[in-house]
Amino acid sequence: MPITTAVFDAYGTLFDVNAAAMQAAKDPAHADLAAVWPALARDWRRKQLEYSWLRAVADRHCDFWQVTQDGLDWALEAHGLTDPATRTRLLELYWELAPYPEVPAMLRTLRARGIATAILSNGSPDMLQVAVNSAQIGDLLDALVSVEDVGVFKPHARVYDLIGGHFGCAKDEVLFVSSNGWDAAGAAGYGFQTAWVNRAGEPVDRLYAKPHHLLSDLTTIPELL
Amino acid sequence: MPITTAVFDAYGTLFDVNAAAMQAAKDPAHADLAAVWPALARDWRRKQLEYSWLRAVADRHCDFWQVTQDGLDWALEAHGLTDPATRTRLLELYWELAPYPEVPAMLRTLRARGIATAILSNGSPDMLQVAVNSAQIGDLLDALVSVEDVGVFKPHARVYDLIGGHFGCAKDEVLFVSSNGWDAAGAAGYGFQTAWVNRAGEPVDRLYAKPHHLLSDLTTIPELL
Structure with a gap:
């Protein structure tokens, strides 16, 4: 089945x-x-x-902004950082993370070819909207889809189900792109075509499925269609 | 409610x-x-x-021996270790891990006080039996309870349910002991009394519940009863 929809993890x-x-x-x-x-x-x-996975296993969902703060609080304590202004600043900056430089041109190429584009993210709807606005890529994305619509984190199947629900497409019409090996594996196990963007050169995760494509950045995504 | 049952994580x-x-x-x-x-x-x-949690989230269970091998294969590749004899030896040794030195005396003290003792572990039944035999602590434990009886890994509630099912005890009669902060938090959220053995001096995990007791090793477990 030809790819009609390109879906990107965000963070x-x-x-x-x-x-x-x-x-x-x-x-x-x-x-x-x-x-x-x-x-x-x-x-x-x-x-x-870790907190997102543990909460999903234990059925104790909270939104991603909470686990983002919780993870930071653990890390600040582990490194002996106690200045509350540092915590505040790090959390502020998390709302306006820089996009990778190749992102706008890559999305523009997909759209010019008639491919639907979306984010599917653990992030809450407000986090995703602010991030996309800050990166000025909102007009290059057809949908911002958050796990908050199903109340559980990736890689639960209900999360990946959201794409078919939104676009009405079949699983094998979707190219799912993530730099998180476990997310690419989860989406591959679900039935999407998948690309793992392995920026850090890590080994492939030994999980229940393997990503179909291995890339070092996002520039070659249009070549997969 | 007084503690009647002391339950230990294994690995x-x-x-x-x-x-x-x-x-x-x-x-x-x-x-x-x-x-x-x-x-x-x-x-x-x-x-x-990570693989245990991801498989639990995605409902793709396999036994702990499989994720133990999968995790090792990832780590060997990450560190550039390619000698198959090293892989074989590491996996052999995982079946006969040394117990911490205070374990036998601590279990003996609990048993002398009439407390029921058990392991509740992600490990498969054969892994647990061999480990307990190798450590010569089998006669100090009333039960070896494996997640294989429910087909999902910790911290799923079905795993912690196994203890009440086996011993017929109430949740708050159980002291659950783990050196894994996330497991202690999971058991606390479930309703057990919990002790976190924080050997590495790590920060407390920011999860949905906190362990009741923080210890640096297992020697003081009997004092909690």
């Missing part, structure tokens, strides 16, 4: 989740971040994801 | 999950491990747990 895929800590660390007001920001960003992201 | 709590990589690294036949074994052990454990 880590279109938006650089490390950008908040990197940017805050450049500010002399947050000198506490200078030495530790890469490790802090890594632990923040790790705990944010 | 990381009674048994040292880092012992396999540490022990293999001492063998000149596995010199490839010498420099990297602590990082390998950490990544093996991290991926093993």
Whole structure:
């Protein structure tokens, strides 16, 4: 079946989740971040994801803004960072993460070819709207689809079901793109065509399905259609 | 309600999950491990747990021996370790992990006080039986309870339900002990009394419930009763 719909994960895929800590660390007001920001960003992201999975397993959903704050609080404590202004600044910056540079042109190419485009994200609707506005890519996306519509995080099948519900398309008409190996595997197991954007050069996750395409960034997405 | 039943997580709590990589690294036949074994052990454990959670979220259960191998395969590739003999040896050692030194005396004290004792673990029944035999603590445990009886990993409520099903006890008669902060939090959210054995001095996980007791090892468990 030819691809009619390109669906993108948001955090880590279109938006650089490390950008908040990197940017805050450049500010002399947050000198506490200078030495530790890469490790802090890594632990923040790790705990944010762990909490999303654990809440999904235990049926204890809350929105992604809550787990984003919870993950940061764990990471700040782990690195001995106690300045409340640093916490506030990191959370502010999470609402306006930089998109990867190739994102606008890639989305424009897809749209010019008549492909429907969407985000499917753990992020709450307000987080996604602000991020897309900040990145000025709102007019290149047909839909911002949030897990809040089903009240559980990825990789639960109810999340991936949202795309068929919104676009009325078959699973194998969808190209799902994520830089999170577990999300690409989850979508592949669900039945989407999938591309894993492996920016960090990590091994393929040993899960119940494997992504169909491995890419190093988003520039070659239009070639997959 | 007084505690009648002490339930222990196995991997990381009674048994040292880092012992396999540490022990293999001492063998000149596995010199490839010498420099990297602590990082390998950490990544093996991290991926093993991530895969257990992701499979629970996506309803794609397999047994813990499979995710143990899958996590190791990811970690070996991440650290560039390609010797099949190293993989084989690490997996062999995982079946006979050393117990923490305080375990036998602590269990003996509980039993002498008339407290029922059990393991509740992600591990498969055969993994648990071999580990307990190897550690010579089988006669100090009333039950080895595996998630395989419900076909989903922790922290799903169906797993914690197994204890009431086996012992016929109320939730608040159970002291659940884990060195995994997320497991202690999960059990606390379920309704058990809980102790988190925080050997590594990590921050408390920001989840939907908090453990009732924080310990640095297992020696003081009898004082909680």
